[in-house]
Amino acid sequence: MIYPIVAYGDPVLKKPAKNVEKDIKDLPKLIEDMFETMYEASGVGLAAPQIGLGLRMFIVDATSFSNDNEEFKKVFINPEILSEEGEEWPYEEGCLSIPGIRAEVMRSPRLKIKYFDENWVPHTEEYEGMKARVIQHEYDHIEGVLFIEHLSALKKRLLQAKLSNISKGKVDVDYRMKFPVKK
Numbered sequence: 001m002i003y004p005i006v007a008y009g010d011p012v013l014k015k016p017a018k019n020v021e022k023d024i025k026d027l028p029k030l031i032e033d034m035f036e037t038m039y040e041a042s043g044v045g046l047a048a049p050q051i052g053l054g055l056r057m058f059i060v061d062a063t064s065f066s067n068d069n070e071e072f073k074k075v076f077i078n079p080e081i082l083s084e085e086g087e088e089w090p091y092e093e094g095c096l097s098i099p100g101i102r103a104e105v106m107r108s109p110r111l112k113i114k115y116f117d118e119n120w121v122p123h124t125e126e127y128e129g130m131k132a133r134v135i136q137h138e139y140d141h142i143e144g145v146l147f148i149e150h151l152s153a154l155k156k157r158l159l160q161a162k163l164s165n166i167s168k169g170k171v172d173v174d175y176r177m178k179f180p181v182k183k
């Protein structure tokens, strides 16, 4: 099932999400639906709040970003970033919840994260470069943070009209979205 992606302005995107309970109903189906939704929108990451669920989980498939086409498809449940290090570097990010807006965001190049996978197996792993960045962007989502919040006040102000239009659905987008504000 493909979920509509929640657009900028919906309070679910601003709220820190809650841990996923182990007895959550039909986790495999939810994960499958999240991947289907992400692929339909040509995304490389999707966090549960983006389909309206205030849960600490996100998926990534950034295989296309890796130089050697090494698969980077994963499910992160109840993740916790343990450390981030290195000199922050810029990269132009976008977000399925904020279509049509891209901006350079500074992030650390390396991180250590612990999480559960789709089978509730715990992992602690280190990532760097683009993989780390995709994780940081999605992790922000479950903390209620959008990439635009990393921008300067001036840049944010310049985007305000566009953001307001997105929340009202006045935006060209080729996947299904749920807009918080009536036109």
Ligand code: NI
Binding pocket: 094, 095, 096, 097, 137, 141
């Ligand atoms: Ni995003």
